Amino acid sequence: MLRVGAERDDAAQAGTVVTPSAEFPPLGDEERAALGRIGERWRGPRRADDLPVDPTLGRHEHHPAPTRFGRLAPIDMFTVAQPGELVATGAADLPGNRAGRSVARVRRTLIGPPLSSASVLYERMRKLVALPVLSSDLLSSVAYGPEAMLAVLVLAGSAALGLALPLAAVLVVLMVAVGLSYRQTIPAYPHGAGSYIVAGDNLGRTPGLAAAAGLMLDYVLTVSVSIAAGVHAVTSALPGLGRWTVPLGVLVIAVLLAGNLRGVRTAGNIFVLPTYAFVVVLLVVLAVGYAKAASRGFAPLPPPSAPAAEGLGLLLVLRAFSSGAVSMTGIEAVSNAVPAFRPTEWRNARTTLGWMVAMLVTLFAGLIGLIHLDGLAPRADETLLSQLGRVTFPSGPGYAILQATTALILLLAANTAFNDFPRLLFFMARDGHAPRRFLHMGDRLAFSNGLVALALTAAVVFVAFGGHTERLIPLYAVGVFLAFTLSQTGMVVHWRRRRGPGWRRRLAVNAVGATLSGLVLLTAAVAKFAEGAWVVVLAVPLLVLLFRRIHGHYDRLHRALALHSPPSAPPAECDELPQQVRHLVVVPVARLNRASLRALAYATSLGRPTLAVHLAPAQDEADRFRDQWRAWGDHLKLETIVSPYRSVIGPLAHYLEALHAASPDLTLTVIVPEVVLRRRRYRLLHSRAEQRLRTALRALPGVVVTSVPVHVSR
Incomplete structure (x- = not known):
């Protein structure tokens, strides 16, 4: 316990607790000293207490008539906390015209009344809520990850589908290794163990920014891919809605934005039931499917005959492996959102991550095995999960329930990105690598600017690709595995520096995670380069350059505005x-x-x-x-x-x-x-x-x- 406590104290120096006060960083020691020297030379009018107006806004019995400010807020909107300090009793809108007041009322209806800054400690999630909220991206990926892998294998003909089992076994090893690696990262960085912080703290600024760029691309694509897959699940069950794919996707993004603007706790309560329902229904599918397979002695059914469009070679196998690896996207979500948990934050986060990885391995391996036993193959007009549902539930409401819960979890999986993307921008803005407006907490103590930025960017990507999942998948793995690789490599350096008890074992776990993640990164970048991965390969260095330019601007601004002794100033x-x-x-x-x-x-x-x-x-x-x-x-x-x-x-x-x-x-x-x-x-x-x-x-x-x-x- 002493070791873990020491690690938490050290990590506190690298990150701060997420609070509204982060917008107003304290003065450094040099600036405080300069402030004192300036004050000693101040020869302006001395402080006077006989002001022409009462600064405490003390009221008499007869209040003045309401002004146009009064139409929006009560006259007595301040209380005296202590001498020289007033406390606002409520959030007052700025005065404006009738249209502005109407917009304010609509905003209150959609988002809810403002929360005080003191409520930030209560706007946190317990484990039962955090598990579905933060795992929705990870667990929903099993709805399209296995299909993405099989869709590449089937290009070499139906006989190549048999390679799905060994590839799935390797992916399970990768999932466990990366999951264990992030479990070690959480107590080491309890104030937010995102790849940006870990890589930047241990590898330097540029690797940290590269990890941030990869994560940002991952979060944007998470929203786009999840929405695209969810709409595809809907149109698989209701083909008549196929022409409305793009408008439906944009509408879902808008709904997710409105839900998350209402705050972390409210958004979590909205998205709890769909995730748990999806997990329960999939477990029922696996139980029924394997029971049927057991009745025939687990003899696999032959898949439908498919002509070979490509030769079965190493490149195709690597492409299939990297496509299946998208099932791991979202595994880092818990380590990024440690401050969103209730105390003790790091302990609750680590427990939640353990349950997430266990559920992911169970569902992914179970689905791959059942698809192989039932002899299913990807089809253009229907998802694999839909085919599996029809085989498992040939009659009754089972198929409809599966499709409904799948569509819901896929549509709501984007909520993981809505949790982590604004938090990543917060940490970057705190360090001067992103616009400082992303430090601001909105009325409901959510990072409203980051939420809006994510929603707009994801909507543009979704519309640009026409809402097609297969067009977005090639862009997906590079960014997220870049962040995985840099984060785990940073943890290797972290353990080598600290050398506490058991550091060699921890270093070995993170080294395995870094090695496997790096192999997937190289595989995805090379095998999918021509299919669209070149966009991410090009975007990451451009984003890093942008982040450095932003930091350079804020650095120049800080030097210009920093307090200094008058004799040394120009x-x-x-x-x-x-x-x-x-x-x-x-x-x-x-x-x-x-x-x-x-x-x-x-x-x-x-x-x-x-x-x-x-x-x-x-x-x-x-x-x-x-x-x-x-x-x-x-x-x-x-x-x-x-x-x-x-x-x-x-x-x-x-x-x-x-x-x-x-x-x-x-x-x-x-x-x-x-x-x-x-x-x-x-x-x-x-x-x-x-x-x-x-x-x-x-x-x-x-x-x-x-x-x-x-x-x-x-």
């Missing part, structure tokens, strides 16, 4: 102290009306030097504006720019850039009057010049743009 950027900021307030004025006068009044109230700038298309208009300025009282310095080519934004932006170049240590605060319209349909009637100016000035250093709104109610 002169143009040394503005963390109030005494280092020299202001010039610039107010562009098109005409003297309520909006521009309000902007001028706001600028003057700041107590900084203020300059008004007017752009005129002709000299006579410039003269006319100066007369109006003098009539107003000539309270501020006015600079007039004549633009004979009638351009406004360009000359103004260049003028401000020239002002900044003349005094680089000067901060220009540009205050723009902005008319805010309540009704969207009137916005097309206005030029929105303030937004165009903001866009033009965004790239200029030392320029701050703010707007003074004037609201128009109608």
Whole structure:
């Protein structure tokens, strides 16, 4: 127990618990020290407690009348937790128009009410729920994995189908070896033992990113292949729906997205019964089928005669083996989702993985043996599982139940990817290799952005391939076995570094898993290269390059925004102290009306030097504006720019850039009057010049743009 505890503590340094606070990483020691040095030099106004408004939002007996904010949330939406801290009593939607409020209500209906951040500890799965949720991908693959292997063997004629038994035996060995390897990985990395973390921690950044790329492709293809296989099961039983394959698949993806947006626990409860029903029905099929085979002395029936389209050679056997290996996709799901379990997380996850592998071996080996005994062969118009159901249940509701549960498990198998893909993006975003928006937890404490990204990508792939399983299978094995190989190789390095009690035995188990996974990876990449595996072989390095570019951007951003001591900072950027900021307030004025006068009044109230700038298309208009300025009282310095080519934004932006170049240590605060319209349909009637100016000035250093709104109610 001490050894396992030490391993957990070490792994905690490589990963953090998944919580909403991950969006806000703490400052490092150097930045905290720099923050203290900056604070010592701060010579701005001292803290004042006599503010013009009560910051605790204390209420009197008579509440003010509700505003448009009040139509969406109660007025008293905060409580005082402690001095200087308020706690929101509920999630308030942003104010908006009627259409926006309608969308918010529909969203609440589909997804449910928001959950507080404290509920993240309760949005976890117990083993009985985690087993079907995380094994749906793995167990559902037995519905198409054996068929994918036999579909390749039958190309060499019906006689080649006899090779299915030895190939299945090798695959069972592979399943057990990889399963044992991941069982060792879980306690070593209890905060998420995904291939990305394990490979990155032990092999380096690039192998970790390659494993992540392989997993991401695997998850996308998991959704596409599972949906395609599920729709195929439906159309096998109901051929009239064949023309609706693509719309049905897209609809299922949308349903899965909506279910997972409701949160981990809710989604788990939705998908529990179909998985258990599928397992029970398959066990009944195996029991009845083997009982019938026993009655004839386990004599195999001859398969239907099939002409040989290819010669039986090593390449074809390897292709069949790699096709059958897709039955293992999803075996890594538990190790990726360890934080989603209830405490003790790693122990519950390891137990769940053991049951998953045992069920996979039983179902896969049982189906291969029964298919061989019944003399079945792949057909274009009907799945092997459907044929097996007709033979096993020639009458009664057994066949219909088998097809219904098969279709459900295949359609819902994609839920495993919906659990793991957003979590993988979370860890990558935490390390700066993916957009930081994937750190965000949605209203129901699910990684909403990652879920939407997976659903959209999988829908595009599904539509592009027309919902055909056989077209997607060749793309499947390369990515997942790349992740398997790198993860298990990383664990070999992990045990060599730690050298705790029993490390040689653990290293040997992971080495066997890495070797077998690597052989399948090479086999799939070579044998299926021309069939479409080249897409994955090309996509993995491109994704790795993309991840590194994203990391480079965030690295540059961190260096630019990191706290540093003022003396070591570049002169143009040394503005963390109030005494280092020299202001010039610039107010562009098109005409003297309520909006521009309000902007001028706001600028003057700041107590900084203020300059008004007017752009005129002709000299006579410039003269006319100066007369109006003098009539107003000539309270501020006015600079007039004549633009004979009638351009406004360009000359103004260049003028401000020239002002900044003349005094680089000067901060220009540009205050723009902005008319805010309540009704969207009137916005097309206005030029929105303030937004165009903001866009033009965004790239200029030392320029701050703010707007003074004037609201128009109608």
